[in-house]
Amino acid sequence: MAAEVRRVSPPHCLSASSRLSFRSSFKRFSDLLMQPTSSSSWRKRLAYYFKHGDVLWWTLLTLSVGVVLVLVLWIAWQLWVQSAAARHAFGWQFIWPWAKPVWNPALDKFQAWPAIYGSLITAAIALVLAVPLAVGIAIFLSELAPEWLRAPLNYMVEMLAAIPSVVYGLWGIYVFLPLVVVPLGKALAPLGEIPGLGVFFRGPVPASGFSRLGAALVLVIMILPTIAAVSRDVLQAIPRSQREAALALGATRWETVWKVLLPYGQSGILGAIILGFGRAIGETMAVTMVIGNSAGGGYSILRPGYTMASIIANEFAEAVSEMHTAALIEIGLVLFVLTFLLNALARWLVVNKTIKRA
């Protein structure tokens, strides 16, 4: 009789909420462990519990969720800790645009502005060229393309994102740089004569074509699918009534797009652009292969340079001194913070301002 009373009833029969709440089932599990029992019924009870209860399941779910949640913080923490030496040695001078740009592993003196500038200028040029293209693609895909053309074109745009970035780099070195970037660089070189603005175009472009301009043009191709796909989704999320109302008022299709759809989706498209900016800054391999990886080059886009990602890719495996490693990790930290902020902003714009509203 006593054994009858002490028997633990199956947890999912105790209350309606027990199955739905991890904490309550966990509590009940610990209750179970507290009870004095003989070893054979121990095993029975555990077997019974794991067969019917969700303890193991919810433990696993919580653990995986914990992994996902902790990972980003852990990455940030590691970058922060590992870059401590460089942070203490150089302070804010490390990323200050007007500090003296030195990058000297022999003397352990580092300053990251040239790399940051390289990232910003290549990403900016890439955006200026990619945004009109991408928005045009998005408009075509969501508004104009006939049904039979839509799926293949969507595929093609997404394939552009699926090509591994080293393949872009290889193609860039041997095909794109000599065929496109070198002639274009030569054509742009006369702009270097202009006072003021000329610093951006001071040539000559190297015969190999390795230059910030080359990196920017490869980036255009690489961020195009990101911006186009997100903008397309934003446009497609706009209610049909908006289009119908504009057309009913006598607007042409272009006017519908230009005066109704784009303003309606502007924050989402801005989000897409920011997302593309984040991609461009974080892109590593293709850029490393075509940018030439050299310090200096001033502000000119026709000269080789570094980006934050490419300097890490290029030097980290060979960094010997602790300070060199720490400086590169600090660049990684800057990169992390920048892309994190950009992505968070883009996500907020796309999710909260557009898709939820529509």
Added chain:
Amino acid sequence: MAPESIYAHVNLRRNYRRRKILNTVMLSLTGVTVALAVLPLVWITVYVLLKGGRYLNLALFIHLPAPMGTPGGGVLHAIEGSLVMVLLASLLAIPVALLAAFYLLARPNTAVAQAVRFSTDMLAGIPSIVVGLFGYAVIVVTQKHYSAFAGGVVLAIIMLPVVLRSAEEMLKLVPPEMREGALALGAPEWRAALRVVLPAAMEGIVTGVMLGIARAVGETAPLLFTALGNDHYEIGQIVRQGLHYHQSMGQILGQIFGQPADALPLTLWKYAQQPYQERVQLAWAVAFVLMLFALGLNIAARAWLAYRRRKLYG
């Protein structure tokens, strides 16, 4: 208020013509932008496939690389390294991603779920080179050597958000009545999830996993200073040696994962920049293989998904 011009209708007609022309021009321009996007895709694909195809041969898949400056040789080391690391990455990332997706399904609107979605998106946005730095700091520094294991872990971090996002989407497509019905019949949560929801969403999840693998196979940056590269990585050799010295299974596995390893994109990167013509040719052949693999996996996954969607929703 100014009186309206009696010639308003003339202006209107002129305006109308102008608006129509603008309409035609701008809409055609959007078509041009699509052509401009398709152009590089076709250019790269055709060029790589033609040029890489020329250097493709059987030796590529069964031989280690020849010494620098000598013709012949293959990239067996990179194929095996890629295989080992992607396998490890899949083993680590897929269960975590699926379980987290089940959590999101069971508690869709809680603060934790929102945080997980945010975290996933941020994880997807972290540049892969930074993930590599993380792998270096956490694994390479503590183990004091580069290894295939470290490479597999960073690839898992790259894969995780891809698989998690698509798995969540796919689980959401399963009608909630199925899960609720199972629960109402008294099935515990895990049984409802694994026996009812998972089979229903299986095909979509597999496509998500394929996309994740395609992504992981093409990644180079995070491997640069975790797997590092190893021209002599050959599993057959490791196993033969291990058997010869009567090593246990665990020791042999430890050697496979503990050594620095190479991967296809890593090899491509290194060979593309070497001054030897043979190495550059190998790089093109590797680009061919990678391209075929990445594009093939992507096309297959998306085509399958589209086909299923059409079947499910008409």
